[in-house]
Amino acid sequence: MSAPVVVHxxxxxxxxxxxxxxxxxLPLSYAPGSTADGGxxxxxxxxxxxxxxxxxxxxxxSAVVVVHPSPADVSALQARQGLVVLDSAWAANPIIASASxxxxxALPRACRLExxxxxxxxxxxxxxxxxxxxxxxTLIGPMSEVRLLTWSLHGYAAEGFAAGHPVDLELVxxxxxxxxxxxxxxxDDGSVELSIPSGVTAQPARxxxxxPHGATLAPTLYESGHRATWRRVRTLLSTQSAADDLDxxxxxxxxxxxxxxxxxx
Numbered sequence: 175m176s177a178p179v180v181v182h183x184x185x186x187x188x189x190x191x192x193x194x195x196x197x198x199x200l201p202l203s204y205a206p207g208s209t210a211d212g213g214x215x216x217x218x219x220x221x222x223x224x225x226x227x228x229x230x231x232x233x234x235x236s237a238v239v240v241v242h243p244s245p246a247d248v249s250a251l252q253a254r255q256g257l258v259v260l261d262s263a264w265a266a267n268p269i270i271a272s273a274s275x276x277x278x279x280a281l282p283r284a285c286r287l288e289x290x291x292x293x294x295x296x297x298x299x300x301x302x303x304x305x306x307x308x309x310x311x312t313l314i315g316p317m318s319e320v321r322l323l324t325w326s327l328h329g330y331a332a333e334g335f336a337a338g339h340p341v342d343l344e345l346v347x348x349x350x351x352x353x354x355x356x357x358x359x360x361x362d363d364g365s366v367e368l369s370i371p372s373g374v375t376a377q378p379a380r381x382x383x384x385x386p387h388g389a390t391l392a393p394t395l396y397e398s399g400h401r402a403t404w405r406r407v408r409t410l411l412s413t414q415s416a417a418d419d420l421d422x423x424x425x426x427x428x429x430x431x432x433x434x435x436x437x438x439x
């Protein structure tokens with residue numbers, strides 16, 4: 175058995191990233207550390223996260239996990255050597271692997287995909303769209319031709335295409351209900367539905383398939399997106415594999431910027 179990977183989280187990162195909880199639940203894979211050299215560094219996905227990730231790699235980190243990455247230019251980070259994995263708000267949930275297989279299998283019978291997310295008031299719209307694009311990408315593939323129909327401080331409605339099917343996107347910014355994401359793929363004889371609650375709760379995601387024979391609920395996975403991300407990192411390190419997270423993020427960011435008609439600085 176290989177030795178645990180040392181984990182370093184700069185001040186201010188631990189609680190929101192679930193560092194202590196994940197460390198205590200994966201004692202054979204990870205151990206706490208005080209330096210980046212040779213280990214895993216966890217950074218916040220705030221505005222300057224590409225610089226923080228690059229600094230961690232320069233300091234000798236074997237891998238970097240970015241928690242809930244906000245919109246940012248990652249071109250310089252893409253050019254660097256090192257493993258960078260993104261812990262996205264919805265796409266990092268452990269149910270995604272089985273959900274992706276289920277959604278993909280239903281695509282030949284699909285008519286339309288619907289995605290709604292609930293976020294707190296004040297959420298940056300581009301960041302919310304990036305999280306939605308990342309979720310759709312993991313389920314059925316990257317989105318294209320994304321067009322905003324309406325938007326305000328309270329959210330937006332948008333449409334586009336993925337895997338040759340129309341996709342409806344909706345964001346609602348409110349404090350009246352808990353944050354979460356709900357996805358429904360409509361088919362000619364039923365639907366596939368996925369609900370992902372906020373990572374701050376212990377509530378698991380739910381995947382349900384409905385057809386003429388009734389509804390089938392997939393096995394429940396009681397694991398946070400943070401923990402699932404760390405397990406993925408450990409596998410990538412053990413197999414010396416690369417991750418496409420930055421390339422996918424850059425592509426989705428360009429799609430979001432085009433939708434919001436944001437010009438490069």
